[in-house]
Amino acid sequence: MPYAVKELFATLQGEGAHAGRASVFCRFAGCNLWSGREEDRHKAACQFCDTDFIGTDGEGGGRFATADALADALVASWNSVSADPARRYVVFTGGEPLLQIDTALVAAVHKAGFEIAIESNGTIEVPEGIDWICISPKPASTLVQRSGQELKLVFPQESLHPEMFENWDFDHFWLQPMDGPERVENTQKAVAYCLEHPRWRLSLQTHKLIGIP
Numbered sequence: 001m002p003y004a005v006k007e008l009f010a011t012l013q014g015e016g017a018h019a020g021r022a023s024v025f026c027r028f029a030g031c032n033l034w035s036g037r038e039e040d041r042h043k044a045a046c047q048f049c050d051t052d053f054i055g056t057d058g059e060g061g062g063r064f065a066t067a068d069a070l071a072d073a074l075v076a077s078w079n080s081v082s083a084d085p086a087r088r089y090v091v092f093t094g095g096e097p098l099l100q101i102d103t104a105l106v107a108a109v110h111k112a113g114f115e116i117a118i119e120s121n122g123t124i125e126v127p128e129g130i131d132w133i134c135i136s137p138k139p140a141s142t143l144v145q146r147s148g149q150e151l152k153l154v155f156p157q158e159s160l161h162p163e164m165f166e167n168w169d170f171d172h173f174w175l176q177p178m179d180g181p182e183r184v185e186n187t188q189k190a191v192a193y194c195l196e197h198p199r200w201r202l203s204l205q206t207h208k209l210i211g212i213p
Helices: 038-043 067-079 103-111 183-196 206-210
Strands: 003-012 022-028 062-064 089-093 115-120 132-135 147-155 169-177 200-202
Touching: 003 067, 022 067, 062 067, 067 103, 103 115, 147 183, 169 183, 183 200
Parallel strands: 022 089, 089 115, 115 132, 132 147, 147 169, 169 200
Antiparallel strands: 003 022, 003 062
């Protein structure tokens, strides 16, 4: 199947357990919780998204006819910054990456030597072969993926509370302060919650703090 990619670039992972790790980010176009158009935000399941996932016009973006073609683009992006093929790491994100990821892509990317991570909203079951699963629950959605390596909850959300997820099967539980005009206050609230509930850890968007994509 063809793959629609908004942007594809090499950078450092900015969040969670792999923060600071050299990565290729592959942002797929499209999401099942919001159209990406501002006029639709008020009725979207996820109303606080700050990501542009419409179209294929971002850095490294485009339409890739085959899984091998996309895997080749990932390799080229990695090789543009790193000479070490043994540590290749790709983060598939979106939008919602599981609208497009299939077994052919997983196989091609593994064949190219990449460890595969995804960042998903949890409404679609993750296929076999994904090495690192990060789920970020959103309100007004049906969550079907309840296991993985990381659960990352944007905080605070009126309808989603950390205690709702504590029995889910994840290795790491993160609170990420909601960005926007109340970011400082939200960060203070997240810090206080993590201090009181030490199972949860604070996740900061370090890529924004240091000015990288």
